[in-house]
Amino acid sequence: MVVFALLCTSQIIVSGASAQTAKVLGARLGVYPDYTRFVIDLDQEVDFTYFLLPDPYRIIIDMPEIDWNAPPGKVTSGGGLISGLRYGLFKPGTFRVVLDVAQPSLVSKIFSLPPGGGKPNRLVVDLKPTQRDAFLTASRQSMEAYSARSRNDTSATEQSVDVAVQSGRGGEEKPLIAIDAGHGGVDPGAIGVGNVYEKDLTLAAARQLAETLTASGRYRVLLTRDKDVFLKLRQRVDIARKAGADLFISLHADSIGNPKHRGASVYTLSENASDKEAAALASKENKADVIAGIDLSDENTLVQSILIDLAQRETMNLSATLAANMVSQLAQSIELQRRTHRFAGFAVLKAPDIPSALFEMGYLSNATDAKLLQSPAHRKKIADAVLRAIDIYFEKHKF
Numbered sequence: 443m444v445v446f447a448l449l450c451t452s453q454i455i456v457s458g459a460s461a462q463t464a465k466v467l468g469a470r471l472g473v474y475p476d477y478t479r480f481v482i483d484l485d486q487e488v489d490f491t492y493f494l495l496p497d498p499y500r501i502i503i504d505m506p507e508i509d510w511n512a513p514p515g516k517v518t519s520g521g522g523l524i525s526g527l528r529y530g531l532f533k534p535g536t537f538r539v540v541l542d543v544a545q546p547s548l549v550s551k552i553f554s555l556p557p558g559g560g561k562p563n564r565l566v567v568d569l570k571p572t573q574r575d576a577f578l579t580a581s582r583q584s585m586e587a588y589s590a591r592s593r594n595d596t597s598a599t600e601q602s603v604d605v606a607v608q609s610g611r612g613g614e615e616k617p618l619i620a621i622d623a624g625h626g627g628v629d630p631g632a633i634g635v636g637n638v639y640e641k642d643l644t645l646a647a648a649r650q651l652a653e654t655l656t657a658s659g660r661y662r663v664l665l666t667r668d669k670d671v672f673l674k675l676r677q678r679v680d681i682a683r684k685a686g687a688d689l690f691i692s693l694h695a696d697s698i699g700n701p702k703h704r705g706a707s708v709y710t711l712s713e714n715a716s717d718k719e720a721a722a723l724a725s726k727e728n729k730a731d732v733i734a735g736i737d738l739s740d741e742n743t744l745v746q747s748i749l750i751d752l753a754q755r756e757t758m759n760l761s762a763t764l765a766a767n768m769v770s771q772l773a774q775s776i777e778l779q780r781r782t783h784r785f786a787g788f789a790v791l792k793a794p795d796i797p798s799a800l801f802e803m804g805y806l807s808n809a810t811d812a813k814l815l816q817s818p819a820h821r822k823k824i825a826d827a828v829l830r831a832i833d834i835y836f837e838k839h840k841f
C-alpha cells in the first residue's frame with residue numbers, strides 16, 4: 443500500500459483519468475422473443491472480460507477504467523431477462539458492469555462493434571434464458587477463464603489503493619482516525635429520494651469530517667477511499683489496520699420502506715444484534731461485497747470472515763464508549779432515532795484492535811434527511827459533533 447503523508451494540508455488526492463479513457467455515450471436494452479440485448483455506446487473500443495455469478499444470478503463485465511457519466515436511462519430498471527444494472531469503479535484500473543438477471547441466463551454472444559450506420563463503438567451482450575444447472579456450469583467455466591486471464595495479464599494485478607494520510611502540526615503522536623466512506627464505485631449503497639446515492643453522500647461527509655478533524659490540529663486522518671471506487675469490507679478494515687489507526691468510523695445513510703422514518707443512529711459490533719432492525723441493517727450493509735461481485739484476482743476472497751474472539755472484548759468496550767460519546771454529542775446537533783446506539787454483526791467493524799463505530803447519518807428514503815445530508819452546512823454540523831465526541835474519547839482514554 444502506498445501511504446502519502448502530507449503535513450498541514452486538507453488536500454484530497456484524486457487520481458486524474460488518462461487522456462485515453464473511453465467514455466460511455468449511452469446504454470440501451472433490446473428485448474426480443476428469444477433473447478435480450480444489452481448495448482453500451484462508447485467513444486472508442488474497450489477490452490472486456492466477463493463471468494457469471496449465481497445466487498442471485500448476475501452477469502459481471504469488467505473493463506479498463508472508463509468514464510460513465512452519461513445517464514443510463516431506463517436500462518437501470520431492466521427489461522427482458524435483465525432486472526437491473528449497476529456500474530462503477532471496482533478497483534483502480536477496473537470498471538465493472540453488473541447485469542442482474544431475474545432467471546438463469548447465458549451470455550450467448552458478447553462482442554465489440556466498430557462505428558457504423560451513424561452509431562459509435564458498441565459493446566454488445568446477448569443473453570438467452572437457460573436452466574440453473576447449465577448456468578452453474580457456465581459460471582464455473584467463466585470464472586476459471588477469467589482467473590486464468592487475470593493471472594496472465596500483468597495489468598490485471600491488483601494495484602495498491604492510494605491512501606491519503608493527512609497530518610496536522612506536530613505529527614506522529616497525534617491519534618490517527620480512519621474515516622470510512624461507505625460503499626462506492628459499482629456499489630451505490632442506498633438510493634434515496636431524488637435519486638441521491640449513498641456512496642456520494644458518505645464520501646462528501648467523510649471529506650468534511652477529515653477537514654474538521656485535521657483543522658482541529660489534534661488528529662491525523664485517513665480516508666479508506668477518497669474517490670468513487672469500490673472497496674471490499676475487509677479491505678476497508680485492512681487499510682485502517684495497516685496504517686495503525688486508533689479509531690475507525692464508517693459513514694453510511696440507510697433507506698427503508700417507510701418514507702416518514704428519519705434520524706441518525708450509531709452502531710457497534712456485537713455477536714448478538716440488539717434488535718431485528720439492527721440485524722437486518724447489518725446484513726444489508728454486509729452485502730456490499732455481494733452487490734459488487736467477487737474479485738477473482740484475489741485468492742483470499744473466500745477467507746474473509748474474522749472470528750470475534752476474547753481479545754476483541756476490550757476493543758468492543760472502547761467502541762461502545764466511542765458510540766456513546768457520538769450519540770451524546772450528535773444529540774445536540776441533529777435528529778437522532780429513539781434507539782440510538784445499537785449493535786449487530788457489521789463486517790466492516792471487525793478490526794480486532796481498533797475501536798470502531800458505524801454511523802448511519804440518516805434515512806435517504808426520507809425527504810428531509812436526504813435533503814439535509816446533501817447540505818454542506820449539515821455535514822459540517824455532523825463533523826463538529828463527531829470531533830467533540832472524539833475529543834471526549836481521548837480525554838478519557840489517554841493512550
Ligand SMILES: [Zn+2]
Binds near residue numbers: 694695
Ligand atoms: Zn450503507
